[in-house]
Amino acid sequence: MSAAFIDFLGRRPPPEQPIEFPHNVHVAKKIACTEYCHESVTTGPVAGLPSVRTCMICHDAIATDRPRIQQITAMRAKGLDLAWQRVYGYPAPSHVKFNHAPHIRAKVECATCHGNIGEQTVARHNVDLNMGACVTCHIEKKASIDCLTCHF
Amino acid sequence: MDRRSFIKLTAVSGTSAALASCGNLENHLIRFVPDEDIVPGIAVWKPSVCPLCPAGCGLSVRVMDADADVVRNGQAGILRILAAKKLEGSPAHPINQGGLCARGQAAIQVTYHPDRITQPLKRAGNRGDGRYDAISWDDALAEVILRLDALEETGDQKALAFATRHGSGHRAALIAQFLGHYGAPGPIRYELFDDDVVRRANALSFGREQLPTFDLPNTRFVLGFGADFLGTWNSPVSQNHGYGLMRQGRPGIRGAFVQVESRMTQTGANADEWVPVRPGTEGTLALGLAQVIISAKLRPADAGGRAGALIEGWTTGLKAYVPEQVERLTGVAASRVERLAHQFADMRPAVAIIGGPPLAHTNGLFSALAVNALNALVGSVEQPGGLFFTPQLNLAAVPTRQGAVPAAPRSLDRLAADILSAGPSAPQVLFIDGANPVYTAPRAWKVREAFEKIPYIASFGSFLDETSILADLILPDHSFLESWADGVPESGATVAVASVAPPVMSPLHQTRATVDVLLEIGRRLRRPLTLPWQTFEEMLSATFAVLPPATKDADTWTDAQEKGGWWGSLPAGLTGPAETATLATPPHAFTEPQFDGDPQQYPFHFLPYSSSAFLDGSLAHLPWLQEMPDPLTSAMWSSWVEINPATAERLGIGQGDVIEIASAHGALRTAAMISPGIAPDLVSMPLGQGHQTFTRYASGRGENPVALLAPMAEATTGAFAWAATRVRVSRVGGPDGRLILFAGGMREELEHDR
Numbered sequence: 001m002s003a004a005f006i007d008f009l010g011r012r013p014p015p016e017q018p019i020e021f022p023h024n025v026h027v028a029k030k031i032a033c034t035e036y037c038h039e040s041v042t043t044g045p046v047a048g049l050p051s052v053r054t055c056m057i058c059h060d061a062i063a064t065d066r067p068r069i070q071q072i073t074a075m076r077a078k079g080l081d082l083a084w085q086r087v088y089g090y091p092a093p094s095h096v097k098f099n100h101a102p103h104i105r106a107k108v109e110c111a112t113c114h115g116n117i118g119e120q121t122v123a124r125h126n127v128d129l130n131m132g133a134c135v136t137c138h139i140e141k142k143a144s145i146d147c148l149t150c151h152f
Numbered sequence: 153m154d155r156r157s158f159i160k161l162t163a164v165s166g167t168s169a170a171l172a173s174c175g176n177l178e179n180h181l182i183r184f185v186p187d188e189d190i191v192p193g194i195a196v197w198k199p200s201v202c203p204l205c206p207a208g209c210g211l212s213v214r215v216m217d218a219d220a221d222v223v224r225n226g227q228a229g230i231l232r233i234l235a236a237k238k239l240e241g242s243p244a245h246p247i248n249q250g251g252l253c254a255r256g257q258a259a260i261q262v263t264y265h266p267d268r269i270t271q272p273l274k275r276a277g278n279r280g281d282g283r284y285d286a287i288s289w290d291d292a293l294a295e296v297i298l299r300l301d302a303l304e305e306t307g308d309q310k311a312l313a314f315a316t317r318h319g320s321g322h323r324a325a326l327i328a329q330f331l332g333h334y335g336a337p338g339p340i341r342y343e344l345f346d347d348d349v350v351r352r353a354n355a356l357s358f359g360r361e362q363l364p365t366f367d368l369p370n371t372r373f374v375l376g377f378g379a380d381f382l383g384t385w386n387s388p389v390s391q392n393h394g395y396g397l398m399r400q401g402r403p404g405i406r407g408a409f410v411q412v413e414s415r416m417t418q419t420g421a422n423a424d425e426w427v428p429v430r431p432g433t434e435g436t437l438a439l440g441l442a443q444v445i446i447s448a449k450l451r452p453a454d455a456g457g458r459a460g461a462l463i464e465g466w467t468t469g470l471k472a473y474v475p476e477q478v479e480r481l482t483g484v485a486a487s488r489v490e491r492l493a494h495q496f497a498d499m500r501p502a503v504a505i506i507g508g509p510p511l512a513h514t515n516g517l518f519s520a521l522a523v524n525a526l527n528a529l530v531g532s533v534e535q536p537g538g539l540f541f542t543p544q545l546n547l548a549a550v551p552t553r554q555g556a557v558p559a560a561p562r563s564l565d566r567l568a569a570d571i572l573s574a575g576p577s578a579p580q581v582l583f584i585d586g587a588n589p590v591y592t593a594p595r596a597w598k599v600r601e602a603f604e605k606i607p608y609i610a611s612f613g614s615f616l617d618e619t620s621i622l623a624d625l626i627l628p629d630h631s632f633l634e635s636w637a638d639g640v641p642e643s644g645a646t647v648a649v650a651s652v653a654p655p656v657m658s659p660l661h662q663t664r665a666t667v668d669v670l671l672e673i674g675r676r677l678r679r680p681l682t683l684p685w686q687t688f689e690e691m692l693s694a695t696f697a698v699l700p701p702a703t704k705d706a707d708t709w710t711d712a713q714e715k716g717g718w719w720g721s722l723p724a725g726l727t728g729p730a731e732t733a734t735l736a737t738p739p740h741a742f743t744e745p746q747f748d749g750d751p752q753q754y755p756f757h758f759l760p761y762s763s764s765a766f767l768d769g770s771l772a773h774l775p776w777l778q779e780m781p782d783p784l785t786s787a788m789w790s791s792w793v794e795i796n797p798a799t800a801e802r803l804g805i806g807q808g809d810v811i812e813i814a815s816a817h818g819a820l821r822t823a824a825m826i827s828p829g830i831a832p833d834l835v836s837m838p839l840g841q842g843h844q845t846f847t848r849y850a851s852g853r854g855e856n857p858v859a860l861l862a863p864m865a866e867a868t869t870g871a872f873a874w875a876a877t878r879v880r881v882s883r884v885g886g887p888d889g890r891l892i893l894f895a896g897g898m899r900e901e902l903e904h905d906r
Contacts, residue, residue: 040191043194044191044192045193051185052185080184080185081186082183083183
């Protein structure tokens with residue numbers, strides 16, 4: 001019943017990821033989010049969730065003795081990809097379009113909208129993004145607050 | 153069950169269904185590793201070529217990431233792919249210049265159709281019952297090769313027949329080369345709404361066996377003879393673009409347009425003046441105009457030149473076509489003939505366009521020659537504002553090509569007759585590539601009965617239709633978005649055009665490009681064919697390598713792939729078939745059109761026409777086109793017969809009533825559509841519905857007017873005269889909901905002063 005209620009409110013159910021991805025380990029190793037795993041964030045509207053192929057660029061050689069790495073190596077051998085689930089995202093009725101690339105160009109920190117990912121293992125939805133948050137930031141940064149900037 | 157418990161049960165089951173669907177489905181999905189690197193959320197536009205009609209419009213395809221349901225190693229899952237999402241007209245393409253018709257917009261549904269054949273199939277049941285087993289490509293190709301080798305061993309290569317549609321690009325050239333090298337006759341090209349009569353007439357009048365291109369933007373006056381040039385005929389998007397410029401593209405000048413026809417087409421509905429004529433007398437009216445122009449000394453008779461000389465009595469002033477005589481034959485008032493003649497001669501430049509029904513009578517060639525002579529008389533041939541012939545790239549002149557031109561094929565009706573008489577020339581193996589003659593050929597030709605007797609049939613089509621369901625083996629082609637697309641348009645531009653585009657997306661299913669399958673079969677035969685290319689791509693690049701580049705340092709092949717084609721001036725030696733020499737034919741005179749059926753018993757002329765949505769029925773499987781309201785009647789998802797209001801009243805027929813139409817060859821029942829835009833002695837029906845087998849959207853829907861058609865032929869060319877059948881009409885019952893209208897019927901506003 002609670003799932004139905006959350007769905008009715010337009011909230012996404014908490015994601016269940018295919019493996020427990022430790023963000024903290026990767027951020028601590030100074031692997032830049034926007035250069036390796038979510039690289040389309042700088043060029044397009046969507047940050048993108050990495051394919052198992054992306055993981056294997058490094059993990060063909062690094063940490064190959066860890067069980068989770070062995071798990072994804074086995075997946076790739078079978079031609080299976082990681083069915084990542086999105087953590088953030090708007091419910092359809094809000095009719096809003098978000099484009100990452102201009103925010104990256106305006107040097108908005110990832111943490112502004114996604115919390116301190118570097119302290120999390122699996123990413124959690126821990127910043128509530130509503131229209132108020134968007135508009136406040138747009139005013140602060142002197143970005144357009146025309147309706148059509150986001151609702152088009 | 154009482155009412156109360158029913159409601160309770162509904163509430164309970166509804167809630168549990170809602171709950172079941174609320175869980176996050178993504179948890180249960182299996183994802184496969186994508187084959188390509190994809191940037192999510194970014195659309196790119198790639199060129200392609202619309203394959204739905206021979207016009208060959210250039211496309212811009214919006215391509216973006218998408219999740220596709222696929223099965224890999226027996227496991228169902230999701231694969232991230234780059235997928236075509238939307239088709240638009242390519243702004244740079246000289247044919248359509250950014251435009252695209254509704255049919256072209258719907259072409260995207262070909263690729264994602266739920267009833268597309270996804271892998272090779274082998275017949276499991278009896279012919280025609282549609283039961284097939286999956287088979288691997290290796291086994292399927294081995295089977296075809298075995299059949300062709302068997303013919304070759306007995307020296308019987310001529311027993312391979314290939315049925316296809318009209319086409320002028322590399323695909324058609326490759327098929328011809330395959331057949332020529334193997335030793336089989338050329339492909340049988342059958343189209344119901346063919347334009348061979350126009351081509352023949354243009355060969356006789358102007359030395360070009362080709363459909364014309366009209367310079368509408370620069371013309372002042374257009375006189376149409378039955379040609380639905382804004383709807384379905386020739387190159388509709390190009391002609392619509394030109395028509396718009398003719399009407400509104402020049403400040404202070406609005407070109408005039410008069411349409412002559414016996415049933416109002418979508419094009420006729422746009423005309424300033426609509427002139428109904430008796431079916432089959434359009435040529436007489438054209439010569440009536442020429443007679444007035446010559447006798448009033450508006451133009452000298454010798455301006456008609458070669459085209460005029462083909463008309464009997466041209467040099468002596470066309471005495472047989474004085475306005476009073478024309479009124480008697482055509483039903484158009486003599487005063488109107490004179491007025492139209494003066495308009496046509498005075499408003500320069502003016503052009504006459506003939507196509508469609510006038511040519512589908514037994515005297516069709518005469519009508520086309522008459523209109524050609526009229527155009528020549530006013531100096532509208534190869535002149536601004538007149539008609540042109542698009543320079544043709546001659547694929548046979550491309551150097552890598554080697555001889556081996558296949559022998560001329562039989563016509564479809566001759567082929568069927570040969571098979572049924574079990575003659576020695578009956579084919580043993582038939583390949584079908586996209587043609588559906590069982591649906592579009594008159595029943596009297598017995599195409600289905602004949603094909604059933606052919607020992608082995610292989611089809612390359614992507615859908616099961618009335619013809620391909622007879623196949624023993626189905627080798628499904630890629631969709632046009634998944635394969636190399638090409639086209640060499642016959643008309644629609646004043647410069648030479650060769651369209652080409654690489655695949656827009658990876659294949660969704662286990663299909664293979666038919667052109668590459670033919671090349672592979674050719675290589676693997678016991679005596680391999682010496683075709684000069686390994687792949688279709690090689691064949692294309694060989695052609696584009698000899699075309700001149702746009703700038704000095706550019707590479708034509710790379711450029712063409714980016715732009716979606718090459719257009720410009722052809723170098724000498726690559727231009728299309730040379731002018732045909734003047735053929736010694738006796739001058740042509742009007743002969744009464746012949747009609748099948750006794751006028752007493754069958755009092756109405758019957759006119760099938762190319763539907764705005766489905767053309768000849770080959771697009772009825774696309775649901776967007778099924779739900780597209782017909783531009784004149786607003787009917788959708790159904791069949792109808794158009795009938796004049798006065799005739800309907802006399803027969804006691806109301807809008808939507810079920811009526812029976814019967815000819816000497818067949819009968820059908822469908823809904824009546826009361827239409828003021830049709831002559832009182834004519835009934836008319838769009839083609840496209842009445843498929844027995846053609847996907848879930850078209851099968852068993854409506855009626856096929858071809859079932860009524862008599863096997864009449866144009867007297868000189870032998871082309872199928874599809875407008876030469878008479879029918880009778882009777883009311884069967886009231887409306888039963890089979891006619892689906894988007895809006896009301898058609899309004900009639902009479903102008904009494906004409």
